[in-house]
Amino acid sequence: MSNTLSNYSSIMNTYSRFPLAITKGSGSIVWSADGEEYLDFTSGIATCNLGHCPLPVKAALQEQLDSLWHISNLYQLPKQEELANILTSRSCFDQVFFCNSGAEANEAAIKLVKAYENKKTERSAKIITFHQSFHGRTLATVAATGQEKIKTGFEPLPEGFIHLRFNEWETLQAIKEIKPTAVMLELLQGEGGVIPAEPAWIKELAEICKQQDILFIVDEVQTGMGRTGSLFLYEQYGIEPDIMTLAKGLGSGFPIGAMLAKGKVASTFQPGMHGSTFGGNPLACSAAIATLTEISPDFLDASNQTSKFFLQELEKVSEKFPNIIQVRGIGFLIGLEVAGDALPYVKAALQEKLLILSAGKNVIRILPPINVSKKTIQLFLGQFIKVLHMCEEV
Numbered sequence: 001m002s003n004t005l006s007n008y009s010s011i012m013n014t015y016s017r018f019p020l021a022i023t024k025g026s027g028s029i030v031w032s033a034d035g036e037e038y039l040d041f042t043s044g045i046a047t048c049n050l051g052h053c054p055l056p057v058k059a060a061l062q063e064q065l066d067s068l069w070h071i072s073n074l075y076q077l078p079k080q081e082e083l084a085n086i087l088t089s090r091s092c093f094d095q096v097f098f099c100n101s102g103a104e105a106n107e108a109a110i111k112l113v114k115a116y117e118n119k120k121t122e123r124s125a126k127i128i129t130f131h132q133s134f135h136g137r138t139l140a141t142v143a144a145t146g147q148e149k150i151k152t153g154f155e156p157l158p159e160g161f162i163h164l165r166f167n168e169w170e171t172l173q174a175i176k177e178i179k180p181t182a183v184m185l186e187l188l189q190g191e192g193g194v195i196p197a198e199p200a201w202i203k204e205l206a207e208i209c210k211q212q213d214i215l216f217i218v219d220e221v222q223t224g225m226g227r228t229g230s231l232f233l234y235e236q237y238g239i240e241p242d243i244m245t246l247a248k249g250l251g252s253g254f255p256i257g258a259m260l261a262k263g264k265v266a267s268t269f270q271p272g273m274h275g276s277t278f279g280g281n282p283l284a285c286s287a288a289i290a291t292l293t294e295i296s297p298d299f300l301d302a303s304n305q306t307s308k309f310f311l312q313e314l315e316k317v318s319e320k321f322p323n324i325i326q327v328r329g330i331g332f333l334i335g336l337e338v339a340g341d342a343l344p345y346v347k348a349a350l351q352e353k354l355l356i357l358s359a360g361k362n363v364i365r366i367l368p369p370i371n372v373s374k375k376t377i378q379l380f381l382g383q384f385i386k387v388l389h390m391c392e393e394v
């Protein structure tokens with residue numbers, strides 16, 4: 001069919017894209033097709049946690065490219081076993097299911113919970129999720145997501161999800177009455193506006209789940225893999241969830257997702273109940289093993305020190321700009337709530353050769369690589385202050 005639209009592209013129109021073509025990246029720098037240099041504090045939306053093209057991951061991928069790319073899950077995959085062993089030894093979970101994205105990891109968690117409830121009681125599962133949450137774009141994860149704009153137009157959606165208010169104490173009473181199969185949440189809501197869960201609220205929620213045998217699912221697709229200062233954010237809340245989902249930073253930009261579960265629930269899955277052609281293929285697993293090896297406890301200590309410095313500097317900057325209402329976040333998942341719309345700041349930043357994001361309507365989201373240096377942070381701050389001046393009247 002001939003193209004009659006002025007801005008026609010052969011790509012479906014699912015994203016409002018900025019008019020910038022990026023063709024190369026290294027660390028926190030990316031280059032446009034016309035050779036311009038940009039400072040990237042988006043990390044591919046919390047995915048390139050080690051910066052662009054990190055050398056240890058590149059080396060692991062290059063080695064794997066020479067031996068085996070893909071063979072399917074019908075055979076034993078030593079790289080997959082190795083990765084699963086690393087993930088379970090560095091978390092409270094017993095078994096892993098591999099897939100390719102965050103939505104798929106959550107979809108797998110939802111299927112596992114449904115099968116678990118069905119086996120136990122022959123009833124349909126009820127899953128509590130929260131307002132402003134984001135869990136993905138497949139039909140079940142859209143149903144789980146607590147944002148109307150994500151759901152509109154796709155009804156009827158899969159049933160069984162009940163959305164309650166995040167961080168509210170009345171919610172806990174409601175959960176006791178509903179007695180759901182599972183509760184699923186982001187401990188720090190990313191897309192919804194960089195909103196951390198209250199530690200006391202989470203402790204109480206975890207206690208209720210334990211007492212009432214409710215499965216506790218943490219969606220760590222955005223918060224995991226060192227983004228928030230520990231390998232997984234649940235560690236900082238002093239809880240032990242039953243299920244965790246990962247993707248984004250797991251492969252440093254190479255697509256891979258994972259759903260981890262405690263043995264009592266993981267054992268529900270039997271051959272034929274779930275699967276994925278690409279899930280956990282040797283290339284993806286090599287990237288993830290190299291990524292996890294890099295994110296050692298010492299690496300996390302250093303990253304934490306730098307993120308504290310960054311947050312303090314952002315606090316100082318915010319005092320000079322009344323448009324900034326609050327600086328919040330954990331580790332390198334940082335949000336600046338602004339008066340008005342956040343998008344003009346993102347657009348102004350682009351003019352200053354700075355890549356930043358928005359979250360919700362009025363939050364600037366800043367996601368540098370988690371190994372960024374203080375020097376690069378200073379560089380960012382200098383340019384970001386110019387952006388804030390440009391937007392003073394917004």
Ligand SMILES: Cc1ncc(COP(=O)(O)O)c(C=O)c1O
Binds near residue numbers: 104106219247
């Ligand atoms: C918390 C959370 N869960 C799930 C997803 C979906 O991940 P994916 O886009 O890889 O399907 C995202 C993506 O932003 C996310 O932030």
